[in-house]
Amino acid sequence: MAEIRNYTVNFGPQHPAAHGVLRLVLELDGEVVQRADPHIGLLHRATEKLAEQRTWIQSLPYMDRLDYISMMCSEHAYVMAIEKLAGIEVPIRAQYIRVLFDEITRVMNHLFGLAALGLDLGAMTVFLYCFREREDLLDCYEAVSGARMHAAYYRPGGVYRDLPETMPQYQAQHTRSARTLAAMNDNRQGSLLDFIEDFTARFPKCIDDYETLLTENRIWKQRTVGIGVVSPERALALGFSGPMLRGSGVAWDLRKKQPYEVYHRLDFDVAVGTNGDTYDRYLVRVEEMRQSNRIIRQCVDWLRQNPGPVISDNHKVAPPSRLEMKANMEELIHHFKLFTEGMHVPEGEAYAAVEHPKGEFAVYFISDGANKPYRMKLRSPAFCHLSAMDEMARGHMLADAVAVISTLDIVFGDVDR
Amino acid sequence: MNVTALLDTLLAFSESKLGPLWGPATYELVTSAVFIVLIVAPLMLCVAYLTLWERKLIGWMQIRIGPNRVGPLGLLQPIADGVKLLFKEVILPTNANKALYILAPMLGIMPALAAWAVVPFAPEVVLADINAGLLYVIALTSFGVYGVIIAGWASNSKYAFLGAMRSAAQMVSYELGMGFALVVVLMVSGSLNLSDIVNAQGRGLFASKGLHFLSWNWLPLAPMLLVYFISGVAETNRAPFDVVEGESEIVAGHMIEYSGMTFALFFLAEYANMILISTLTAVMFFGGWQAPIDSALFNLLPPFGWLLAKVFVIVSLFLWIRATFPRYRYDQIMRLGWKIFIPLTLVWIVFVGAWMQTPWNIWK
Numbered sequence: 001m002a003e004i005r006n007y008t009v010n011f012g013p014q015h016p017a018a019h020g021v022l023r024l025v026l027e028l029d030g031e032v033v034q035r036a037d038p039h040i041g042l043l044h045r046a047t048e049k050l051a052e053q054r055t056w057i058q059s060l061p062y063m064d065r066l067d068y069i070s071m072m073c074s075e076h077a078y079v080m081a082i083e084k085l086a087g088i089e090v091p092i093r094a095q096y097i098r099v100l101f102d103e104i105t106r107v108m109n110h111l112f113g114l115a116a117l118g119l120d121l122g123a124m125t126v127f128l129y130c131f132r133e134r135e136d137l138l139d140c141y142e143a144v145s146g147a148r149m150h151a152a153y154y155r156p157g158g159v160y161r162d163l164p165e166t167m168p169q170y171q172a173q174h175t176r177s178a179r180t181l182a183a184m185n186d187n188r189q190g191s192l193l194d195f196i197e198d199f200t201a202r203f204p205k206c207i208d209d210y211e212t213l214l215t216e217n218r219i220w221k222q223r224t225v226g227i228g229v230v231s232p233e234r235a236l237a238l239g240f241s242g243p244m245l246r247g248s249g250v251a252w253d254l255r256k257k258q259p260y261e262v263y264h265r266l267d268f269d270v271a272v273g274t275n276g277d278t279y280d281r282y283l284v285r286v287e288e289m290r291q292s293n294r295i296i297r298q299c300v301d302w303l304r305q306n307p308g309p310v311i312s313d314n315h316k317v318a319p320p321s322r323l324e325m326k327a328n329m330e331e332l333i334h335h336f337k338l339f340t341e342g343m344h345v346p347e348g349e350a351y352a353a354v355e356h357p358k359g360e361f362a363v364y365f366i367s368d369g370a371n372k373p374y375r376m377k378l379r380s381p382a383f384c385h386l387s388a389m390d391e392m393a394r395g396h397m398l399a400d401a402v403a404v405i406s407t408l409d410i411v412f413g414d415v416d417r
Numbered sequence: 418m419n420v421t422a423l424l425d426t427l428l429a430f431s432e433s434k435l436g437p438l439w440g441p442a443t444y445e446l447v448t449s450a451v452f453i454v455l456i457v458a459p460l461m462l463c464v465a466y467l468t469l470w471e472r473k474l475i476g477w478m479q480i481r482i483g484p485n486r487v488g489p490l491g492l493l494q495p496i497a498d499g500v501k502l503l504f505k506e507v508i509l510p511t512n513a514n515k516a517l518y519i520l521a522p523m524l525g526i527m528p529a530l531a532a533w534a535v536v537p538f539a540p541e542v543v544l545a546d547i548n549a550g551l552l553y554v555i556a557l558t559s560f561g562v563y564g565v566i567i568a569g570w571a572s573n574s575k576y577a578f579l580g581a582m583r584s585a586a587q588m589v590s591y592e593l594g595m596g597f598a599l600v601v602v603l604m605v606s607g608s609l610n611l612s613d614i615v616n617a618q619g620r621g622l623f624a625s626k627g628l629h630f631l632s633w634n635w636l637p638l639a640p641m642l643l644v645y646f647i648s649g650v651a652e653t654n655r656a657p658f659d660v661v662e663g664e665s666e667i668v669a670g671h672m673i674e675y676s677g678m679t680f681a682l683f684f685l686a687e688y689a690n691m692i693l694i695s696t697l698t699a700v701m702f703f704g705g706w707q708a709p710i711d712s713a714l715f716n717l718l719p720p721f722g723w724l725l726a727k728v729f730v731i732v733s734l735f736l737w738i739r740a741t742f743p744r745y746r747y748d749q750i751m752r753l754g755w756k757i758f759i760p761l762t763l764v765w766i767v768f769v770g771a772w773m774q775t776p777w778n779i780w781k
Contacts, residue, residue, distance in 0.1 A: 122665065397748065
């Protein structure tokens with residue numbers, strides 16, 4: 001009698017649903033996944049090691065390149081760890097700006113995650129709808145930092161600069177009539193805050209649109225309910241965090257449990273699932289977008305009323321203004337030292353974690369008092385989530401393995417680092 | 418001079434030159450070839466422009482513009498695509514079964530084109546007015562699955578093989594539901610001839626009052642229309658039943674190793690099948706070439722125009738569905754086919770059969 005063997009399929013690294021460079025070795029019995037073996041490391045860039053050769057400021061832009069879907073949140077953990085180690089006070093306005101952009105980033109990340117989940121399950125229209133809104137948020141990034149993706153906007157001691165009074169505008173093109181151009185630039189006439197406020201006003205309706213297409217859709221429910229179920233106990237044991245943990249019904253959110261910056265002053269709820277399946281995680285992420293929208297509104301209101309400095313006036317860590325630098329010897333020396341040697345961080349260790357859209361993202365430093373870290377360790381949520389791939393995909397069909405990868409919401413920059 | 422007279426002249430000419438034995442045979446051969454070209458050439462054009470319409474329509478639904486660079490409004494895009502595919506190399510994978518690998522796309526497109534022989538475009542305008550037209554169509558559309566299975570097997574690729582397995586299961590199960598739905602149409606029309614099926618829909622209580630569209634099969638056979646149309650979507654491997662291609666799962670399924678014209682043939686077959694299913698839906702449930710209301714205004718559009726309009730609407734429905742729904746999982750498709758459609762159609766056959774025996778039979 002012929003021997004019956006399982007079928008081994010190399011899923012990725014070049015695969016439309018691999019979310020980057022995941023190489024997944026799937027052992028299939030017919031279409032049923034018997035074993036899923038993720039092979040990682042194809043995007044490994046040794047960020048932790050690189051940071052040991054660079055000054056504290058120079059490593060900051062690497063954080064954008066870890067999780068390139070939600071950039072500023074990784075920056076946030078990095079600067080928070082430095083501030084903790086060096087005991088730097090952050091001006092309140094800078095804290096609000098950071099929270100504002102953390103939440104914009106969260107919306108951006110969840111829009112991308114929803115788009116990818118939709119596309120992986122064949123709902124292409126949701127993908128494009130999500131990207132329409134995401135584009136506006138990338139424009140906010142551009143307005144504030146000059147870059148759409150790799151912002152490098154946060155600094156130890158605050159943020160690089162205050163929010164701009166103007167928004168970047170669409171330029172004339174031969175394919176655009178004057179009327180179209182005017183309509184496209186209509187909500188970009190005021191400041192960045194005006195633009196964000198306008199966004200928060202129309203965004204809930206956009207979420208309703210996505211939900212109309214998906215939430216009650218029978219095919220969508222058939223594809224997500226009961227797929228990749230994780231019990232609360234297993235979720236905790238596997239080191240889950242963020243929406244993956246909350247989808248399983250554990251109300252753990254660092255913004256509530258260990259409030260950092262000004263989260264304790266803001267009014268928002270934590271979305272929690274019940275069944276721990278793909279559908280619940282989808283609902284949790286959608287609800288988080290609505291809550292982030294609420295937080296963004298509160299931040300915008302506060303920022304309008306309270307002007308002030310946005311970066312620490314301790315010029316050992318933050319550069320002095322150009323004006324002072326030209327007139328004051330002391331400041332000139334500060335400037336020179338900061339931009340040649342860089343800041344020094346006192347000897348010690350620090351761990352700072354933020355509620356990154358994907359989970360708990362943290363940076364751990366050991367400093368020996370030099371102008372660069374002695375050791376940096378990054379705690380990325382995606383790595384823990386991917387390691388549960390086998391457990392979540394086993395016994396499901398091939399098409400569900402795709403849904404599971406998507407619901408993990410992983411980015412390979414973050415997994416491999 | 419009308420067409421019949423022209424054909425008679427041709428027949429007489431051919432007989433005078435080639436004698437009574439070879440003359441009519443040659444005449445048949447030549448005229449059939451001309452008619453086939455007259456059907457297939459516009460069909461291929463329709464297929465080409467259906468791809469453009471798909472991209473445009475879905476583009477609008479997805480707040481995009483769609484192709485607008487090649488020619489005015491992107492109208493030359495299908496030509497550009499065709500030329501590109503024509504010039505691409507046909508890659509033969511090393512371990513593929515060469516003969517079958519080349520044969521598969523041809524097997525895919527042949528039935529998609531051949532089925533058009535019995536489709537009535539207007540009263541009396543049909544290439545082969547055979548009595549078993551419906552049977553012929555069912556037989557040929559079932560053939561399409563061989564192209565897919567052979568392609569998946571001959572490619573010697575794991576993804577292609579998975580695609581072939583899926584298509585074998587899926588197409589076979591939806592054939593059944595589709596066939597049963599058509600049996601009901603056959604019962605009420607009393608004929609397998611597609612022209613007769615259309616004509617039968619033009620008779621009835623409402624049709625005699627000029628309201629043809631209420632006499633068409635879609636109203637009394639609404640559940641069968643639904644089953645037939647959804648099975649048609651599944652049969653052509655269109656979203657949400659496109660698990661055979663399954664972009665995000667098995668990448669392109671059976672087509673994964675194909676390139677150039679071999680790939681294009683699969684593509685053409687898919688779209689030709691889409692138009693075919695739409696046309697059959699129009700013929701069997703929406704009165705074919707008939708105008709919805711028998712009035713001077715509606716009769717301004719010629720019969721063929723009405724058929725074209727109906728097919729256009731139904732094809733657009735295919736595209737709309739694709740833009741709206743997520744993809745089913747393979748086993749869920751099976752469940753829908755076997756546990757819902759087949760029982761439903763079986764019950765409906767009995768129901769309609771019983772209905773036809775009562776005094777309220779509307780199909781006399």
